Amino acid sequence: MQxxxxxxxxxxxNRWFSVNLADVELPDGRHLDHFLIRLRPVAVATxxxxxxxxxxxWRHRFITDSxxxxxxxxxxxxxxxxxxxxxxxxxxxxGWRPGPLHHLMSVEPSNGLTDARHHVYWADEGEYVGHPVDxxxxxxxxxxxxxxxxxxxxxxxxxxxxxxxxLLLLHHLRLGQDTMP
Numbered sequence: 001m002q003x004x005x006x007x008x009x010x011x012x013x014n015r016w017f018s019v020n021l022a023d024v025e026l027p028d029g030r031h032l033d034h035f036l037i038r039l040r041p042v043a044v045a046t047x048x049x050x051x052x053x054x055x056x057x058w059r060h061r062f063i064t065d066s067x068x069x070x071x072x073x074x075x076x077x078x079x080x081x082x083x084x085x086x087x088x089x090x091x092x093x094x095g096w097r098p099g100p101l102h103h104l105m106s107v108e109p110s111n112g113l114t115d116a117r118h119h120v121y122w123a124d125e126g127e128y129v130g131h132p133v134d135x136x137x138x139x140x141x142x143x144x145x146x147x148x149x150x151x152x153x154x155x156x157x158x159x160x161x162x163x164x165x166x167l168l169l170l171h172h173l174r175l176g177q178d179t180m181p
Contacts, residue, residue, distance in 0.1 A: 001027045003024050003027070004025045005024055008020050009021055016039070017038060017039045017040070019035060019036075020036050021034070040075040040076055041119060042074065042076070042117070042118040043088075043121070044073040044118055044119065045072055045086035045087060045090040045101060046090065046121075046170075048124055048146065048174055050124075052146045053145050054149070055072075055126070055144075057069070057071070057072060057137065057138035059137060059139060061159075068156070068158055068159040069144065069157055069163070070138075070158070072092075072093040072137075073093075074093075086101060087101060087121075091129065091132075091133075092137075093141075095141070096126040096128055096129070097127045097129045098122075098126045099123045099127075102123065103121055104121060104122050104166055104170065105165065106120070107162045109160075109162045120162070146167075146171050146174055147171075147175060149168060150168065153168060
C-alpha cells in the first residue's frame, strides 16, 4: 500500500525547518491532509578510545524536560560536507577533535512526521583541543565505558532513539558480545 503525495505547500518556514501541508491520496482513492516537518540533515559524532570508552554529553532537553546521555550533534550547514559537520559539532560541543571518521549509520528518527535524517559517525581516536566552544550544550562531557551502554539504554538514560541505536551498534562492533538473555 503506497500513499501518493498529490501536492505540498509550506505553512511556515525558518532556517531550521519548514512545516508543510500535503494532500495525500490513499490506495483506496480517499484524500487526507497530512502535516509534515522538513528538516536539515543532522550530523552526529563521537570518539571511542583504546579503553573502549565512548565520549558522551550529559544534557537536559527542555522540550521533554528530561536528562540523558547523547552524542554531539547538530545541523549540516548549506554546502557543508556531512562528515565535516559531524567533526565540527564534536569539537564545538566536547572540545575533542576526532581522528578519521567512520560512518556508523543513518537513521530517520520520526519518518511518519518528518524527513529528518541523522548521520552518525565515530572515530577511534581524538585530540583534546580545549574547552568546548558550545559548553552550554551539556552539563558535562564524559568518557563512558561501552560495556555500560546496554544498561544505560535499558534504564532510559539514553532517551533519544537514534542515539541509543548508534551506541548499541558501537557496543556490538567494538565489544562483539550479545548482552541480551
